[in-house]
Amino acid sequence: MAKQAPHAFVSLGAPKLRSTNIWGRVSVSVLPLETRHQRRFGAVRLRAALDLPMTLGQWVLQQERQHPETADLAPLITATATAGKQIASLVARAGVSNLTGLQGSVNVQGEEQKKLDVLTNEVLKNALRSTGKLGVLASEEENEPVSLMEEAYTGDFIAAFDPLDGSSNLDAAIATGTIFGVMRSGEHCLTGPEDADISQRQMQCLVQTLQPGANLVAAGYILYSSSVIFMLSIGHGVQGFSLDPAIGEFVLTHPDVRVPERGKIYSFNEANSDNWDPVLQEYIRSMKKKGYSSRYIGSLVGDVHRTLIYGGVFGYPGDKKNPNGKLRLLYECAPMAYLMEQAGGIATTGKQRILDIVPRDVHQREPFICGSPRDVEDLLKIYQGSMAMRG
Ligand code: AFP
Helix, strand or coil, X not given: CCCCCCCCCCCCCCCCCEEECCCCCEEECCHHHHHHHHHHHHHHHHHHHHCCCCEHHHHHHHHHHHCHHHXXXXXXXXXXXXXXXXXXXXXXCCCCCCCCCEEEEECCCCCEEEHHHHHHHHHHHHHHHCCCCEEEEXXXXXXXXXXXXXXXXXXXXXXXXXXEECHHHHHHCCCEEEEEEEEECCCCCCCCCCCCCHHHHHHHHHHHHCCCHHHEEEEEEEEECCCEXXXXXXXXCCEEEEEECCCCEEEEEECCCCCXXXXXXXXXXXXXXXXXXXXXXXXXXXXXXXXXXXXXXXXXXXXXXXXXXHCCEEEECCCCCCCCCCCEHHHHHHHHHHHHHHCCCEEECCCCEHHHCCCCCCCCECCEEEECHHHHHHHHHHHHHHHHHHC
16 A cells, blocks of 8 residues: 655745655655744844843933933942842842841841841942942931941932841742932031031931932832832833843833722731721721722832732821831832822822921831822822811
C-alpha cells in the first residue's frame, strides 16, 4: 500500500517554495511562510522591545523643559530614587543578610527601632546629603530636624521623610515603603544674625520645617512589595514608576494617576472601632450596607497605594485612646495628602484639610482619612450633619 503523503501545509497565499519530499511528491514548504511570519512578528517584537517606557531620568529631563521652575528639584528626585533602589535591595535581602529584627534602640516616639529603620535612615540621609540641595532634613528616626553644620547642608530645600514606614511588617515580608515630602526654606537655614549661636541657628532650622503640607513642592513614596513602585508628584499630577529589574531603572508605568471617583473598599484598623466617634462608626456601617469590602495591611504606603489605584477610602482616625490617631503629619499625612489631592482625591482629618494644618511639632500626629472624592465626601457630609445638629 502506497504510503500516504503527510498533510501539506496550508498556504495563506504566501509565495511558496516547492520541493519533492521522500514520497516523491511536490510539497509546499512552510519555510517562506514562516520567514514572513518571523519577519512580521519579529519586527513587532523588536518594535515592542524598543518601545520601552520612559525612565525616571528621562521624565525628570522632560519636566525640566516643561516646568523650568521645578528644575532644581531634579537632584533630589534622582537621589531619592537611588536611595529607593538601595533600600529595595536591603528590604529584599533582609532575611538572608540578618537585617530583620530590632536594633535595640528606641526612637523619640518611644517605638523600638528595627535594624532596617536605622540603616535606611542613613541611606536616605546620605543620598539627599550628596545633592547639596538640602538645608534641613526631618526624619521619623531623628529626634530633631538635622541641620548639621556641614558644607553639604547648604541648600534651599527641606525634606521630611519616613525612611521605612511599616517596618513592623518587615519580618513577615509584608509591604513597606519610604515616604517623603520636600519644601523650600524661606531663607538659608544656617545663616542668621552674626552673633547667633549654634542652638539659635538650629532652632531657626527647626522652625522652617514646621510648614503646612500646602507648601510642599514635591512628595512621594516608594513601595517595596511584589514590585517596587515610586509614586511622585512635583505639583503637576501624580506619576508612578516601577523598578524594572532588567535595567535597574524606574520606568514610567502609571502616567497621570487619577484616583477613581468612588471605590468599593474601606481600609481602617477596625480593632479600634469601639473607640471611634459615632460619626465614623455610622459611616463604616453605611459602607458595609452599600456592599463595600474591607482591606487593611497596616502599612501606610501599601494601604494608600491600593486606595490610589483602586479607589475607596483609607483612614487612621483619632479615637478615645489616641485623639490624634497614629500617623505623623510632617512625613506621613502631608506627603500622602499632597499625592491624593494631586490625583483628584481628598485628604482630611474629618474636620480639616490635611494640607492646611500648620505643624507645631516635627513628630506631631493627626487623624488621617483619604481617598476617592465621592467616598470621602460621604464621610464629610455626616460630620457636617452632626456638627449642624449640635448647633
Ligand atoms: P510601623 O512603622 O511601626 O510598622 O507603623 C506603621 C504605621 O505607622 C503605618 O504605616 C500604618 O498605617 C500604621 O502604623 C498601622 O498602625 P496599626 O498597627 O495601629 O493599625
